[in-house]
Amino acid sequence: xxxxxxxxxxxxxxxxxxxxxxxxxxxxxxxxxxxxxxxxxxxxxxxxxxxxxxxxxxxxxxxxxxxxxxxxxxxxxxxxxxxxxxxxxxxxxxxxxxxxxxxxxxxxxxxxxxxxxxxxxxxxxxxxxxxxxxxxxxxxxxxxxxxxxxxxxxxxxxxxxxxxxxxxxxxxxxxxxxxxxxxxxxxxxxxxxxxxxxxxxxxxxxxxxxxxxx
Numbered sequence: 001x002x003x004x005x006x007x008x009x010x011x012x013x014x015x016x017x018x019x020x021x022x023x024x025x026x027x028x029x030x031x032x033x034x035x036x037x038x039x040x041x042x043x044x045x046x047x048x049x050x051x052x053x054x055x056x057x058x059x060x061x062x063x064x065x066x067x068x069x070x071x072x073x074x075x076x077x078x079x080x081x082x083x084x085x086x087x088x089x090x091x092x093x094x095x096x097x098x099x100x101x102x103x104x105x106x107x108x109x110x111x112x113x114x115x116x117x118x119x120x121x122x123x124x125x126x127x128x129x130x131x132x133x134x135x136x137x138x139x140x141x142x143x144x145x146x147x148x149x150x151x152x153x154x155x156x157x158x159x160x161x162x163x164x165x166x167x168x169x170x171x172x173x174x175x176x177x178x179x180x181x182x183x184x185x186x187x188x189x190x191x192x193x194x195x196x197x198x199x200x201x202x203x204x205x206x207x208x209x210x211x212x213x214x
Contacts, residue, residue: 016056016079026167030147032202037145038114040201042066044143044209046109050135052098053116057083063112064091071104073097098128108135114145115205118179122188125180129192133212142194142210145201147179155179158204182206 015024022028038059047068054060054072056079063070064087072087073096074080080093087093094102098113098120111132120128132142149155155174162171182198185208189196194210201207 016082017058020058026162026170029202030170030204032205037201037205037207038062040199040207041112041114041143041145042068044110044141044207045112046141048106048108049110049112050104050108052101052111052113053119054083054093055079055115057086057093059112059114060091061086064088069106071106071108073101099124099131103135107137109137109140110143111135111141112143115147117144117146118148118177121178122180122184125178125185126188126191129188129194129210133192133194136212138212138214140212142189142212143207145205145207147174147204148182148185148206148208149179150182152181155181 018024019027020031020034022031022034039062041059042062045063045068049063049068050071050073051060051063052073054074057072060070060072060083070091072083072091072093074083074093075095075097077095080095083093096102098116117125129142136142149158159171159174162168162174186196189208189210193212193214195213196208196210199207199209
């Protein structure tokens with residue numbers, strides 16, 4: 001998303017909504033408070049929103065219900081098909097990812113995602129944020145909810161905890177993908193011209209809100 005992990009999401013698509021509702025014990029803590037996290041993103045968002053990695057459309061649905069204009073992007077055909085069932089016909093879902101995506105003709109005031117940005121390496125994250133800044137007006141916002149960590153020590157502890165609980169899929173996930181440290185994200189957002197704040201939502205997930213300054 002980049003598309004490095006697209007096969008995983010293709011396999012995951014039919015069970016995704018059960019995962020996010022906490023029905024898988026391995027991921028219950030990761031998705032704790034999932035609906036409240038989505039509501040928080042909606043409340044922080046403006047009226048002209050681009051959403052990356054919409055999955056089955058849970059956040060998109062809430063944004064549309066709140067009366068916002070949404071430009072949804074999703075690389076997985078299977079996920080797009082599931083999201084299509086939840087959204088009004090006039091909402092077009094676009095094939096794209098965090099790096100390569102169609103650009104909306106409307107001026108955006110918000111770019112959002114949930115559980116997505118970790119698919120990029122830190123270098124890719126930095127380049128993507130600079131690109132996103134070009135899509136936003138001054139005062140525009142990036143609002144991402146994702147797994148991130150205050151320190152490498154905390155991350156290592158949670159990986160070890162997952163292994164001790166025999167949550168090997170979760171442990172592999174945490175070791176395989178590019179979950180960032182908050183300090184790294186802060187630096188990358190600042191370099192892209194954003195003022196940034198973080199709010200922790202559960203043991204794994206934080207909301208990062210960046211406001212474009214220049």
